[in-house]
Amino acid sequence: xxxxxxxxxxxxxxxxxxxxxxxxxxxxxxxxxxxxxxxxxxxxxxxxxxxxxxxxxxxxxxxxxxxxxxxxxxxxxxxxxxxxxxxxxxxxxxxxxxxxxxxxxxxxxxxxxxxxxxxxxxxxxxxxxxxxxxxxxxxxxxxxxxxxxxxxxxxxxxxxxxxxxxxxxxxxxxxxxxxxxxxxxxxxxxxxxxxxxxxxxxxxxxxxxxxxxxxxxxxxxxxxxxxxxxxxxxxxxxxxxxxxxxxxxxxxxxxxxxxxxxxxxxxxxxxxxxxxxxxxxxxxxxxxxxxxxxxxxxxxxxxxxxxxxxxxxxxxxxxxxxxxxxxxxxxxxxxxxxxxxxxxxxxxxxxxxxxxxxxxxxxxxxxxxxxxxxxxxxxxxxxxxxxxxxxxxxxxxxxxxxxxxxxxxxxxxxxxxxxxxxxxxxxxxxxxxxxxxxxxxxxxxxxxxxxxxxxxxxxxxxxxxxxxxxxxxxxxxxxxxxxxxxxxxxxxxxxxxxxxxxxxxxxxxxxxxxxxxxxxxxxxxxxxxxxxxxxxxxxxxxxxxxxxxxxx
Amino acid sequence: xxxxxxxxxxxxxxxxxxxxxxxxxxxxxxxxxxxxxxxxxxxxxxxxxxxxxxxxxxxxxxxxxxxxxxxxxxxxxxxxxxxxxxxxxxxxxxxxxxxxxxxxxxxxxxxxxxxxxxxxxxxxxxxxxxxxxxxxxxxxxxxxxxxxxxxxxxxxxxxxxxxxxxxxxxxxxxxxxxxxxxxxxxxxxxxxxxxxxxxxxxxxxxxxxxxxxxxxxxxxxxxxxx
Numbered sequence: 001x002x003x004x005x006x007x008x009x010x011x012x013x014x015x016x017x018x019x020x021x022x023x024x025x026x027x028x029x030x031x032x033x034x035x036x037x038x039x040x041x042x043x044x045x046x047x048x049x050x051x052x053x054x055x056x057x058x059x060x061x062x063x064x065x066x067x068x069x070x071x072x073x074x075x076x077x078x079x080x081x082x083x084x085x086x087x088x089x090x091x092x093x094x095x096x097x098x099x100x101x102x103x104x105x106x107x108x109x110x111x112x113x114x115x116x117x118x119x120x121x122x123x124x125x126x127x128x129x130x131x132x133x134x135x136x137x138x139x140x141x142x143x144x145x146x147x148x149x150x151x152x153x154x155x156x157x158x159x160x161x162x163x164x165x166x167x168x169x170x171x172x173x174x175x176x177x178x179x180x181x182x183x184x185x186x187x188x189x190x191x192x193x194x195x196x197x198x199x200x201x202x203x204x205x206x207x208x209x210x211x212x213x214x215x216x217x218x219x220x221x222x223x224x225x226x227x228x229x230x231x232x233x234x235x236x237x238x239x240x241x242x243x244x245x246x247x248x249x250x251x252x253x254x255x256x257x258x259x260x261x262x263x264x265x266x267x268x269x270x271x272x273x274x275x276x277x278x279x280x281x282x283x284x285x286x287x288x289x290x291x292x293x294x295x296x297x298x299x300x301x302x303x304x305x306x307x308x309x310x311x312x313x314x315x316x317x318x319x320x321x322x323x324x325x326x327x328x329x330x331x332x333x334x335x336x337x338x339x340x341x342x343x344x345x346x347x348x349x350x351x352x353x354x355x356x357x358x359x360x361x362x363x364x365x366x367x368x369x370x371x372x373x374x375x376x377x378x379x380x381x382x383x384x385x386x387x388x389x390x391x392x393x394x395x396x397x398x399x400x401x402x403x404x405x406x407x408x409x410x411x412x413x414x415x416x417x418x419x420x421x422x423x424x425x426x427x428x429x430x431x432x433x434x435x436x437x438x439x440x441x442x443x444x445x446x447x448x449x450x451x452x453x454x455x456x457x458x459x460x461x462x463x464x465x466x467x468x469x470x471x472x473x474x475x476x477x478x479x480x481x482x483x484x485x486x487x488x489x490x491x492x493x494x495x496x497x498x499x500x501x502x503x504x505x506x507x508x509x510x511x512x513x514x515x516x517x518x519x520x521x522x523x524x525x526x527x528x529x530x531x532x533x534x535x536x537x538x539x540x541x542x543x544x545x546x547x548x549x550x551x552x
Numbered sequence: 553x554x555x556x557x558x559x560x561x562x563x564x565x566x567x568x569x570x571x572x573x574x575x576x577x578x579x580x581x582x583x584x585x586x587x588x589x590x591x592x593x594x595x596x597x598x599x600x601x602x603x604x605x606x607x608x609x610x611x612x613x614x615x616x617x618x619x620x621x622x623x624x625x626x627x628x629x630x631x632x633x634x635x636x637x638x639x640x641x642x643x644x645x646x647x648x649x650x651x652x653x654x655x656x657x658x659x660x661x662x663x664x665x666x667x668x669x670x671x672x673x674x675x676x677x678x679x680x681x682x683x684x685x686x687x688x689x690x691x692x693x694x695x696x697x698x699x700x701x702x703x704x705x706x707x708x709x710x711x712x713x714x715x716x717x718x719x720x721x722x723x724x725x726x727x728x729x730x731x732x733x734x735x736x737x738x739x740x741x742x743x744x745x746x747x748x749x750x751x752x753x754x755x756x757x758x759x760x761x762x763x764x765x766x767x768x769x770x771x772x773x774x775x776x777x778x
Contacts, residue, residue: 114577117587182594190587191577220598224605228717235695237713239609245620245710250612254605528579 019421019519034119035522039126040105041419044412046129047097048488051405054088055481057081062443062477065470068462078460079146080161086149087166091173092133094404095262098269099215100129100180102411103208105419107184109513109520110202112193112529117186125179132173139166148458150259153240153251157232164233167226174219174226177265181215184208193512195531202511202535203292207272210296214261214268214303222258225251249314256307264303266400268296270367270407271338274360277414278342279536280509281357282349286536288341295334302331312383321380328378335371339364354507355429359410362437366402370395373448388458391451394444402440409436409487416491417502421518424494432490435483442476504545511535515543573749585751592755596762603721603766610714610773617710624711625777627692629683633775636679637767643672644764651757654750659743662753666737669760673730680723687712715774722770725763732756 020037030038061081064073073081108116116122139145139162147156147163156163188209192201229251231237238244240251279286286292308316308324342364351357373395376382386392417423450469455462462470505514510533516525533540571581578584614621650665691699694713736756739745745753 116577118591119575119577121591178598182591182598185594186587186590189590190583216594216598217601220601221605224602228605228609231695231717235697237695237717238710239613239713239717245613245617246713247612247616250609254609257605523576 017517017521019517020522021420021519023522032123034115034123036104036108036116036119036122037419037520037524039122040101040103042126043096043104043129044101046126046133047093047101050088050092050133051097054085054093055484057085057088059477059481061085062474064460065462066474068464068467068470070460073460075460076146079458080144082458083145083148084140087136087145087170089400090149090262090266091170092136094266094400095173095177096129096180097408098273098404098411099184099208099211099265100125100176102273102408102415103180103184103211103269106415106513107187107205107208108191109418109516109524110205110511111187111191111196112512112515112525112531113187113191114523114525116183117191118183121179122183125176125183128172128179129176132169132176135165135169135172138162139169150255151226151229151251152255153229153232153248154242156229157240164230167230171223171226174223177215178219181212181219184212185216188212193529193531196512199290199293200531200534201293203275203286203289203296204272204511206293207268207275207296210300211265211268211272213297214265214300218258218261218265218304221254222262225254225258228254249311249316252311252314253307256310257304260307260310261300261303263396263399264299266404267367268299270363270404271296271335273407273411273414274342274363275338276509276511277356277360277410278345279349279538280414280507281352281354281360282346283352283508283538284345284349284536285534285538286341287344287347288337289536291337292341295337299331299334302327302334306331309378309383312380313387325378325380329375332371332375332378339368339371355424355426355433356410356414356507358430358433359406359413362433363403363406363410366398366406366437366440370398370400370402373398386451388456389451390447390455390457393457394447394451397444397447402444406436406440409433412491414507415513416494417506418513418518418520420495421500421502422494422497423502423506424490428490429487432483432487435486436480437483439476439479439481439483443473443480444476446470446473446476505542508538508542510537510540510542515545517545571748573751581748585754588751588755589758592758596758599725599762599766603718606714606718606721607769607773610718613710613714614777620708621711622777624708625774627687627690628715628775629686630775632679632683633771636676637771639672639675639679640764640767643669643676644761646672647757647760651750651753654740654745654753655747657747659740662740662745663737666733666740670730670733670737673726673733676726677723677730680719718770719774722763722766725766729756729760729763732759 020035030042033039060073061078064071064078104116104122108114142162142165143160145161145163145166147159151163151167156167188201188205228237228239232240236244239246240248242248275286275292306324306327308320309328312321312324342360353361373391377386377392377395413424413429446469450466451457453466455466455469500518502518504516504518507514512529512531512535513520515529532543574581574584578587646665646668650662650669653659653661653665687693691697692712694709694716698709698712700708733756736745736752739752
């Protein structure tokens with residue numbers, strides 16, 4: 001392994017070859033680029049900026065909650081801040097995070113393609129995202145929104161503030177998401193390298209493919225819901241207004257028809273990353289390749305049929321609630337299949353605890369907690385007790401942050417050497433990972449405790465008996481925030497290195513993105529690479545970068 | 553397919569006689585065409601779901617107020633709706649003919665069929681304009697502009713909210729179709745399309761048929777309830 005790395009480093013640095021970062025570097029070249037790798041980086045920078053903003057808002061919320069009295073935010077401001085935290089994290093950060101940033105960079109490379117199927121649509125998608133982000137920022141500057149990220153009617157259609165602008169921002173961001181989804185589905189279908197059938201695809205591709213299908217099929221429903229809500233605010237068309245003959249619960253059905261599958265838009269790419277990291281650092285063929293691949297697709301499918309479990313207390317019929325509860329248990333099965341397959345992959349593997357693997361281990365533990373507590377909430381009678389408490393807040397943070405964000409960070413650490421050709425300080429990165437893991441658990445385990453005792457979500461104040469949990473949770477948020485800043489610092493400081501020291505394939509991976517130099521050339525590969533071995537075939541030596549397809 | 557794709561790629565780039573319409577990341581024209589087609593079908597799926605939300609909402613509301621929806625539809629003139637249905641069906645036919653003309657290198661027929669399609673689309677919008685202005689005079693515009701007083705006025709109110717949301721969204725799609733068709737006409741006059749490259753005509757055709765199909769569902773839902 002070490003031997004292979006050093007030879008690649010040698011070939012990488014001795015010929016000063018232009019790569020996608022060093023070729024055509026003017027600002028105009030970057031802003032009009034249709035190179036999926038550059039767009040991936042631009043997305044990465046944008047989503048990370050919003051992660052920082054959303055995270056700062058979260059720290060403010062936790063600080064206010066340190067005591068039950070009003071410290072520095074009044075209740076109206078508090079409502080706006082938690083709405084913005086939710087809306088920014090969901091629509092501007094998590095949904096585009098893995099697919100648009102890492103997916104854009106890695107997917108075509110994994111397939112041995114020169115680019116995604118529709119490069120200009122990809123660029124358009126980025127600018128549509130920027131437009132949506134500007135609209136969301138304008139809504140924040142224009143007074144903020146206090147509806148919660150779910151925009152439930154009739155409150156959202158009657159409250160003051162730029163709710164309409166925020167909803168249109170969500171509509172526009174949806175288009176960006178749809179464009180990315182269309183692009184990835186077409187790319188996977190038509191741009192695979194010669195010899196790469198569906199069952200030689202890396203599992204990351206399966207996960208991103210399933211995600212893209214949900215993006216394409218669910219997002220339009222959110223779009224029309226946002227439009228109807230805006231029309232309701234502007235012209236009182238009455239579709240969601242019971243006084244005018246409409247139905248406010250219809251809004252909830254429409255909203256969750258998108259937003260529950262959207263949960264899988266968020267978690268499937270995280271699972272996709274873990275499916276790459278675990279076999280590579282266990283040096284063992286992935287256990288149950290087809291089971292993991294098909295479980296992604298079945299999560300995508302069943303995920304469309306469970307939205308009613310958000311509405312057990314909204315007055316839907318008991319029969320509907322029972323069916324939705326049953327389907328909710330059903331959707332847990334494919335997630336369980338994945339977890340057992342990952343564990344079986346590690347069993348008797350030669351495990352190397354490098355930084356990405358450390359994140360993968362954190363993911364397994366945190367996602368298991370998040371997933372299992374989801375089953376409590378899917379049980380109707382338990383949900384009546386836990387509905388709208390901090391238990392729910394802790395549950396979805398374990399899935400979204402403990403699952404997706406941890407996997408995203410693992411993915412960034414895994415592909416960083418490919419993206420920039422430079423290796424970060426692994427020791428410091430490991431410490432940052434531990435701090436994040438500890439801080440996260442301190443923050444959210446406390447929320448499980450107080451939620452199960454009845455602390456309701458979305459309140460700026462609370463009974464004194466909950467204060468010890470709130471203090472714990474707030475201290476945890478400081479640890480978590482520090483860990484995240486440290487991880488970012490470790491990664492960014494690696495960019496100051498003068499030389500590309502990472503090597504073409506530092507982890508000894510077998511998937512195709514490692515068969516080009518680091519950072520890759522603009523056209524990804526010299527010629528068309530051909531599949532020589534399976535994505536997790538650790539019996540053969542990795543294909544070295546320079547011979548892929550041969551030179552002209 | 554794939555094994556012959558790889559050779560085609562290198563031959564084409566190596567000897568420089570590949571089609572100027574072939575983008576750099578595709579191996580050959582067939583792959584590019586199929587890829588565009590997948591993209592278009594996925595886009596059409598999103599359109600179906602966009603309208604799907606409205607259709608579901610309509611179905612629910614109609615179930616809650618069947619009498620009111622029945623009496624509200626008498627404000628619509630089924631003859632206008634039927635006329636528009638026929639106009640759109642004809643335009644779908646001329647659109648198919650336009651694709652066929654491009655496939656067979658018949659430039660004159662291509663331009664003629666595109667003009668006919670645009671003509672039908674414009675006719676549809678003109679008829680729609682007369683219908684909308686009729687509603688305006690009766691005070692049946694949706695939401696805050698609704699001034700009609702009569703039996704079932706509340707539930708009829710929701711009927712017209714759906715009527716204007718759904719036909720309005722459909723109208724926007726027809727208008728977008730007209731813009732795209734005009735661009736195709738402009739490019740067709742420059743001779744941009746022929747039997748080896750007619751992807752934009754083909755994809756616009758798919759879109760146009762969907763717009764037509766949605767109207768075929770809207771027409772009975774609003775004009776022919778009984």
